[in-house]
Amino acid sequence: MRNKNLYIFSVILLIIGLCCGCRTNLHVKEEKFIDYNAGVEILSDEEAIKLVKEIIAFMDTGIETGEDVEGFDGERFAYFKNKEDENKLEIYQRNYIKDTAYKYLTGMYKIVRFRSGMGKAKNEFSGGYIRYRLDSAGNFNILSKKDKEICIEAVFNKDSSLGDGMPDTDKGQIFITLCDDNKWRISKISQWYDDLVFYELEEYIDEFFDSKNNVKEDYEAFIKEYGYDKNGNKIPMQMLRYSPKAAILSSSSFDVLEHLYDSYVLDILSKLATYIACEEIYARHGKIYPKYSIEYNYFNGLDWYKENQKFSEDDLSDIEKHNLDIIKAHLEELAVLMYWSV
Known part of the structure; x- marks a missing residue:
């Protein structure tokens, strides 16, 4: 009887030991992931x-x-x-x-x-x-x-x-x-560079900022000029595109903006898109831009753009000059000097 009791006691001890061992192993397994959120309001x-x-x-x-x-x-x-x-x-x-x-x-x-x-x-x-x-x-x-x-x-x-x-x-x-x-x-x-993702440019970044030829200072100037509203908040810079992407304001070359739907589009453009809308009037006549500037990068990606060595603002029609005045007025409203904080 004594041997039987000793055997039962040994079995119970073995079971308890195995249970403790399992718990220890589970604990060790859980420790792979440090719980930084165990009711912690202050993280050191x-x-x-x-x-x-x-x-x-x-x-x-x-x-x-x-x-x-x-x-x-x-x-x-x-x-x-x-x-x-x-x-x-x-x-x-x-x-x-x-x-x-x-x-x-x-x-x-x-x-x-x-x-x-x-x-x-x-x-x-x-x-x-x-x-x-x-x-x-x-x-x-x-x-x-x-x-x-x-x-x-x-x-x-x-x-x-x-x-x-x-x-x-x-x-x-x-x-x-x-x-x-x-x-x-x-x-x-x-x-500083990946930040462009938060401006909704993502894979379109090289349309404005050529990562093979520009430098960090070009990016900083780009963001300082176009990346903030008058309150210093980051603003989306994604362009409004038609399919295929041909123009921001496609009618600005042949009719006055006040008569067309494009006048409503103009009211919602970002500063960057407004600036490009202004420049595309010149670009249609082949205005030449400095190499690797945002204008150069953007317009050279469009099928219709061709550089014109004899470009002159005198080539613009009266309608185009009128529309330029309208677009530039919008641009001036957005032209608030902001600082770039590194």
Whole structure:
């Protein structure tokens, strides 16, 4: 009887030990993901930087990919090698990154869902408009802290698609925000070139800013001139296009704007679009622009534009001169001098 009781006691101890071991293993497994949002209203500098570095390093270098497969239109693509990486990315997305920033980050690292799983594109297939990428091994410093927002300075590395006039490395900002559900999330990523994405230009950026031939100072002048409203807020600069893109105000060459629908279009144009609408009247007569200027980049992408070495404003008709006065009046209303803060 004694031996039987001893046996039962040993079995109970073994079961308890196994249960504790399972709990320990589960605990260790959960510790892979640091819970930065466990009722935390104040995130320390160290925790904020650790969160950002952990996510960036995982997206940049932590995800293993398998053999290449054929992606969209013959592009090279590779699935995540480990299914656990998909789960980890999902946890980061759900708990620590807002949707807009997640789309931006996955574009930066060319991560995309393809057919049966997540993977990485091996070339410019995904996120081709993001020309600088965060340096996961670079320095991360706290620039500012408010009650519900932390701004971290980070290093960005130039993509090979950019020209020699761009700096090889540059600094930008990562913002972490305390959301309504009391969770800290990466809410925005901003860098001087990638910032064009937030102006809704995205893949159209080279229509105005030639990344192979312009330099950083050209970009800063471009944003200072066209990127803000009179209150200093960033404004969309995407052009209003017809299909195919032929003109901002297509009727400005043959009838007075007050008689046409284009007069209503003019009222809603951004400063950039208004300026281009003004210049397209000259461009129709072949006005020549400085090489790699925003006018040069834009009009040389249009089939109808042909440089005219003998261009003169005397070539303009009375209707075109009248419409120029109307458009320039709108432009003057938008011409508020703003500063560019680096």
